[in-house]
Amino acid sequence: MIPTKACPVTTSELPVDPVFALHRGGKIEIRSTARVRDREGLSLACTPGVAKVCEAIAADPGLADTYTWRSHVVAVVSDGTAVLGLGDIGPLAALPVMEGKALLFKDFGGVDAVPIVLDTTDVNEIVETVVRLAPSFGGINLEDISAPRCFEIERMLQERLDVPVFHDDQHGTAIVVLAALENASRLIDRPLSDLRVVVSGAGAAGVAVAKILLEAGIGDIAVGDSKGIIHAGRTDLVGMKERIASATNTLGLTGSIEEAMHGADVFIGVSSGRVSEAAVASMSSDAMVFALANPDPEVDPAMAMKYAKVVATGRSDYPNQINNVLAFPGIFKGALEVGATQITKGMKLAAAKALADVVGDDVAVDHVIPSVFDQRVSPAVAEAVAKAAREDGVLRPRH
Amino acid sequence: MIPTKACPVTTSELPVDPVFALHRGGKIEIRSTARVRDREGLSLACTPGVAKVCEAIAADPGLADTYTWRSHVVAVVSDGTAVLGLGDIGPLAALPVMEGKALLFKDFGGVDAVPIVLDTTDVNEIVETVVRLAPSFGGINLEDISAPRCFEIERMLQERLDVPVFHDDQHGTAIVVLAALENASRLIDRPLSDLRVVVSGAGAAGVAVAKILLEAGIGDIAVGDSKGIIHAGRTDLVGMKERIASATNTLGLTGSIEEAMHGADVFIGVSSGRVSEAAVASMSSDAMVFALANPDPEVDPAMAMKYAKVVATGRSDYPNQINNVLAFPGIFKGALEVGATQITKGMKLAAAKALADVVGDDVAVDHVIPSVFDQRVSPAVAEAVAKAAREDGVLRPRH
Numbered sequence: 001m002i003p004t005k006a007c008p009v010t011t012s013e014l015p016v017d018p019v020f021a022l023h024r025g026g027k028i029e030i031r032s033t034a035r036v037r038d039r040e041g042l043s044l045a046c047t048p049g050v051a052k053v054c055e056a057i058a059a060d061p062g063l064a065d066t067y068t069w070r071s072h073v074v075a076v077v078s079d080g081t082a083v084l085g086l087g088d089i090g091p092l093a094a095l096p097v098m099e100g101k102a103l104l105f106k107d108f109g110g111v112d113a114v115p116i117v118l119d120t121t122d123v124n125e126i127v128e129t130v131v132r133l134a135p136s137f138g139g140i141n142l143e144d145i146s147a148p149r150c151f152e153i154e155r156m157l158q159e160r161l162d163v164p165v166f167h168d169d170q171h172g173t174a175i176v177v178l179a180a181l182e183n184a185s186r187l188i189d190r191p192l193s194d195l196r197v198v199v200s201g202a203g204a205a206g207v208a209v210a211k212i213l214l215e216a217g218i219g220d221i222a223v224g225d226s227k228g229i230i231h232a233g234r235t236d237l238v239g240m241k242e243r244i245a246s247a248t249n250t251l252g253l254t255g256s257i258e259e260a261m262h263g264a265d266v267f268i269g270v271s272s273g274r275v276s277e278a279a280v281a282s283m284s285s286d287a288m289v290f291a292l293a294n295p296d297p298e299v300d301p302a303m304a305m306k307y308a309k310v311v312a313t314g315r316s317d318y319p320n321q322i323n324n325v326l327a328f329p330g331i332f333k334g335a336l337e338v339g340a341t342q343i344t345k346g347m348k349l350a351a352a353k354a355l356a357d358v359v360g361d362d363v364a365v366d367h368v369i370p371s372v373f374d375q376r377v378s379p380a381v382a383e384a385v386a387k388a389a390r391e392d393g394v395l396r397p398r399h
Numbered sequence: 400m401i402p403t404k405a406c407p408v409t410t411s412e413l414p415v416d417p418v419f420a421l422h423r424g425g426k427i428e429i430r431s432t433a434r435v436r437d438r439e440g441l442s443l444a445c446t447p448g449v450a451k452v453c454e455a456i457a458a459d460p461g462l463a464d465t466y467t468w469r470s471h472v473v474a475v476v477s478d479g480t481a482v483l484g485l486g487d488i489g490p491l492a493a494l495p496v497m498e499g500k501a502l503l504f505k506d507f508g509g510v511d512a513v514p515i516v517l518d519t520t521d522v523n524e525i526v527e528t529v530v531r532l533a534p535s536f537g538g539i540n541l542e543d544i545s546a547p548r549c550f551e552i553e554r555m556l557q558e559r560l561d562v563p564v565f566h567d568d569q570h571g572t573a574i575v576v577l578a579a580l581e582n583a584s585r586l587i588d589r590p591l592s593d594l595r596v597v598v599s600g601a602g603a604a605g606v607a608v609a610k611i612l613l614e615a616g617i618g619d620i621a622v623g624d625s626k627g628i629i630h631a632g633r634t635d636l637v638g639m640k641e642r643i644a645s646a647t648n649t650l651g652l653t654g655s656i657e658e659a660m661h662g663a664d665v666f667i668g669v670s671s672g673r674v675s676e677a678a679v680a681s682m683s684s685d686a687m688v689f690a691l692a693n694p695d696p697e698v699d700p701a702m703a704m705k706y707a708k709v710v711a712t713g714r715s716d717y718p719n720q721i722n723n724v725l726a727f728p729g730i731f732k733g734a735l736e737v738g739a740t741q742i743t744k745g746m747k748l749a750a751a752k753a754l755a756d757v758v759g760d761d762v763a764v765d766h767v768i769p770s771v772f773d774q775r776v777s778p779a780v781a782e783a784v785a786k787a788a789r790e791d792g793v794l795r796p797r798h
Contacts (some may be wrong), residue, residue, distance in 0.1 A: 019448040020455075026468025027433040027444060030511040032502040034426040039715045042771065045426060046499040046724075047713075048694050049418040051483050056419075058485070058492035068494045069425025069514075084450050086457070091534040093457035095467045100445040103431040112429040114513050115468075117534045125531065132528045135490040135516045295447050314446075316438045325441075372441065 027099045028106075028115075062397050065138070065339060073112040074139035074164075074332055076101045077130055079121050082146035082169070082204070085295050091117035094144060101143060101168075109329025109378050111336065113141065123149050127156045134161050138336050141328065142167040147203040148240050162341045162396065164332065170208030172324035175331070175348055176369065177268060177290060177312075178212050179355035180322060183368040184310040188286040190265075196284075197221040198264045200257050200298055201271030202230060202241055209268055210248055212352070215345055222249040224257035226273070266290070269298035280307050288312075292322055310365050319366035326355055326372060330381025337382065339396040340389040347388040354384035426498045427505075427514075461796050464537070464738055472511040473538035473563075473731055475500045476529055478520050481545035481568070481603070484694050490516035493543055500542060500567075508728025508777050510735065512540065522548050526555045533560050537735050540727065541566040546602040547639050561740045561795065565730065569607030571723035574730070574747055575768065576667060576689060576711075577611050578754035579721060582767040583709040587685040589664075595650075595683075596620040597659045599697055600670030601629060601640055608667055609647055611751070614744055621648040623656035625672070665689070668697035679706050687711075691721055709764050718765035725754055725771060729780025736781065738795040739788040746787040753783035 036042045043049050057063045065071040080094030081087075098115030105113035116133070118126055130140060140163065142154055150167050157165040166172075185192055197218055199206050202225040210223050223230050223244050230237065231254050232245045253260045258279035261267055267283065268290040269275065275298045280289060289304040290312045291297035301318050304311045312320035331351050335343055358370045358380050370377050389395060435441045442448050456462045464470040479493030480486075497514030504512035515532070517525055529539060539562065541553055549566050556564040565571075584591055596617055598605050601624040609622050622629050622643050629636065630653050631644045652659045657678035660666055666682065667689040668674065674697045679688060688703040690696035693713045700717050703710045711719035730750050734742055757769045757779050769776050788794060 017451070019443050019451050020466065022433050022440075022443045023449070023452045023466040025432070026466070026471070027431060028468055029430050029432050030472070030501055030505050030513065031428050031430045032426060032506050033424070033428050034421050034502065036502065036506055038772070041421075042724075043715055044418050044421045045502060046496075047483060050422070050495050050499050051485060051694070052416070052418050053422045053495045054482060054485055054488055054492045057495070058488040061491050064491045064494060067419065067422040067425070068498060069427055070491075070494065072425070073429070083453060084446060086450060086453055089453055089457040092460050092463045092469075093453045095463060095469065095535065096449050096452045096456070097445075099467060100449050102429055103433065103435065103444060106429055107431050107435055114429065115535055116532055118531050119534050120531050125527075128524075129528050129531045132517050132519050132524065133515055133532065135518050136494065136514055295450070316442055325445075373437070 023096055027096075027103050065396070065398060069112060070136070070138045071339070072336055073114060073137055074105065074141050074336070075116045075130070075133070075137040076105070076113050076141045076143055077116045077118065078143040079118045079126060079145055081121055081144070081149070083144045088146065091119055098143060101141070104325050105329055105332065108325055109333040109382070111329060111332045121149075123152055123156075126153055127160070130157055131160050134163065137163065139164040139332055140166070141332065144169060147207070150204050151207070151240050158342060164335045164340055164343045166328070166331065166343050167204065168324055168328050169204040171212070171343070171348055172327045172331075173205040173270070173292070173322070174208035174212040175327045175352045176322050176324060176355065177209050177292075178216055178349075178352040179326075180290070180312050180320060180369040181213070181266065181288070182216075182352065182356040183359050183363045184288045187363055187365060187368065188309060190286070193217050193219050195219045195265040196251075196263070197266040197268060198257060198260045199223045199268045199270065200273050200275065201225070201269065201293075202244060203270065205270040205292070207240055207244060209270065210244060212348060214247060215349060216352070220250050222251070222253045222260050224260065225271075228256045229253045229260050267299070269293055271298060272296075273298050275299050277303055280304055283307065290322060310368055312368065320368050321372065322369065323372050326370065326377055327351055327381065330378040331385050333378060334382035334385030335389060338386045338389050339398050341394050341396055344388065344392045344394055346392045347385045350384040350388035351381050354380045422495055426495075426502050464795070464797060468511060469535070469537045470738070471735055472513060472536055473504065473540050473735070474515045474529070474532070474536040475504070475512050475540045475542050476515045476517065477542040478517045478525060478544055480520055480543070480548070482543045487545065490518050497542060500540070503724050504728055504731065507724055508732040508781070510728060510731045520548075522551055522555075525552055526559070529556055530559050533562065536562065538563040538565070538731055540731065543568065546606070549603050550606070550639050557741060563731065563734045563739055563742045565727070565742050566603065567723055567727050568603040570611070570742070570747055571726045571730075572604040572669070572691070572721070573607035573611040574726045574751045575721050575723060575754065576608050576691075577615055577748075577751040578725075579689070579711050579719060579768040580612070580665065580687070581615075581751065581755040582758050582762045583687045586762055586764060586767065587708060589685070592616050592618050594618045594664040595662070596665040596667060597656060597663045598622045598667045598669065599656050599672050599674065600624070600668065600692075601643060602669065604669040604691070606639055606643060608669065609643060611747060613646060614748060615751070619649050621650070621652045621659050623659065624670075627655045628652045628659050666698070668692055670697060671695075672697050674698050676702055679703055682706065689721060709767055711767065719767050720771065721768065722771050725769065725776055726750055726780060729777040730784050732777060733781035733784030734788060737785045737788050738797050740793050740795055743787065743791045743793055745791045746784045749783040749787035750780045753779045
């Protein structure tokens with residue numbers, strides 16, 4: 001029989017690993033919201049009734065938002081080139097992650113999401129493919145696409161589509177980091193404009209974190225890649241890294257990431273590198289360490305706690321978990337609710353602010369970001385994003 | 400708020416038309432089958448647990464059938480060029496029909512289906528797009544794509560993909576027509592090989608009906624288009640119609656469809672044409688009339704009943720409704736259950752036989768095909784299709 005309920009599974013088959021048991025048969029399904037129980041229902045939902053709805057949308061395409069599921073469904077699109085810590089494992093092996101994302105979209109944001117894994121890694125082919133299937137969806141969540149291809153794919157899709165296109169590995173991470181940093185800086189009573197930040201990693205997450213911190217008015221930020229700190233004097237930089245060089249590092253730091261950490265207030269690790277204990281110890285007295293690489297962070301969180309005032313990780317077994325699920329369900333929920341045509345800078349900053357504000361007066365060194373199970377998060381983020389979209393005037397006409 | 404329940408809707412807004420009320424917010428949603436209620440669930444379903452599943456599939460792609468929803472989800476793909484009686488209304492306006500199809504897939508076959516409407520009508524672009532997103536789905540149901548493009552698109556996709564590709568407007572219709580004709584011929588105690596058939600319409604449905612009737616051993620079949628009966632002497636035929644000319648009409652009929660109906664046993668109307676009462680009256684004494692065009696059949700069913708022994712229509716307000724929902728949910732259910740790589744001729748014929756057999760000894764002039772709400776239909780079709788797939792040896796390796 002076709003499995004329609006995947007969990008819990010009580011089977012005597014091997015493997016009995018609870019991970020495999022939970023994933024057996026997949027983690028999502030389609031359900032009808034307009035069940036057809038008799039001939040009358042069938043004639044309303046399908047032929048001949050549906051023809052009236054089709055004709056109405058043909059005459060006025062805006063009605064598709066009202067009379068289809070388009071206003072509440074997004075595509076979770078990946079080519080499987082940068083999956084978790086696994087790298088380029090291809091579309092089929094990436095599918096369980098995209099299903100998991102769809103599950104989180106629904107359970108945490110009430111947003112329907114469909115996993116779309118693509119059998120191509122060519123930038124233009126990915127863009128063309130997504131553009132062609134775009135009438136089916138009210139938004140596009142790009143996922144686990146390797147840098148620097150992800151930057152170009154997102155930019156091209158944003159230019160060509162009138163629905164939100166959001167690469168979560170970039171902006172989801174950046175928004176949650178900014179929210180945590182806002183609360184952490186409140187704790188040490190220093191404004192963001194006063195902080196010097198070092199980001200280890202110039203991939204999707206590192207670039208997006210740098211951008212949003214600049215937009216939020218951070219004091220200074222230096223970004224490092226595998227060859228050290230990115231600065232204007234480096235001759236090996238092209239594309240996004242060239243733009244990073246000109247937009248960051250006002251102090252003109254050169255050399256290694258560890259050297260840059262000397263006296264820095266914030267370290268944000270989103271790379272596969274390693275950072276020594278001495279480098280962490282050399283940071284400022286109120287240091288904040290975000291050791292985010294998964295599953296192996298650049299800095300052991302236990303070690304970081306010896307020196308840093310605030311430590312955040314990507315892991316659920318430490319306080320201050322930087323988890324994108326705090327952002328993307330609410331962001332798309334808010335954007336879809338008002339029919340936003342894009343996710344603007346203002347909407348991202350508003351999401352971070354709303355997320356930080358959920359913590360409010362409960363802020364503490366082990367609580368700079370809400371729990372992923374805090375049910376206030378998604379509605380708060382959605383409301384802030386919807387409001388910012390209205391203020392930015394990026395709404396489709398609605399009926 | 401995002402609508403998650405579309406029906407029933409009790410709103411004071413206009414329009415109060417029950418069709419629009421039912422379609423408001425769309426007709427389908429995504430549901431999680433592995434709900435994540437706590438940190439442990441999250442770590443199993445998503446990071447870090449899911450990485451184990453990804454690695455297993457990367458090492459052995461066949462495991463995707465077991466550990467994702469791929470084994471029970473199909474894409475309902477359309478470019479909106481041949482929707483119902485409406486014609487080329489484009490992808491957005493076609494979306495309500497594809498949602499309805501997804502609803503029927505689930506409610507009638509337990510198969511998950513995702514509407515994918517494409518913003519291109521170019522044959523090669525449609526094929527490339529579907530090939531690229533194919534890792535996401537266990538089957539492809541093509542829908543409402545205009546002829547003759549639909550023939551080429553289906554053939555190219557079947558060549559390139561190892562999952563079932565099925566253009567329902569062709570084969571779904573053909574299978575249900577064959578099932579009804581098998582029962583109707585039992586009623587008049589004549590074998591299919593003894594019957595002379597005229598098909599009005601050489602589009603998707605007409606061509607597929609002609610093919611399956613030939614495969615089922617029909618006596619003779621003549622197909623007509625807007626210029627009359629298709630025969631080898633016509634010089635205006637290319638592509639599929641040229642093949643129709645060589646494979647059908649062994650009697651060498653020429654002239655109009657109405658002329659061909661003289662003395663014919665079966666008329667099958669799947670075109671926008673009209674047929675006169677005199678032509679129906681000129682058919683054989685045990686005539687069968689399938690007046691299937693929607694919403695306006697070639698022959699008024701009430702008129703046809705004056706002359707024909709058996710009348711079937713596409714409408715729910717007459718007996719013998721030829722409705723594709725009798726076929727496609729069970730066909731995909733059966734094909735997906737066994738991991739079939741294609742829908743073979745044998746699987747289609749088996750589906751028709753199983754569908755006819757559901758009627759069994761209850762066969763009557765007003766009951767040559769089961770009701771669409773007969774719950775025996777989908778399991779019977781699925782079982783027959785799965786058995787035929789095994790016999791034809793078109794199974795993917797499964798774990």
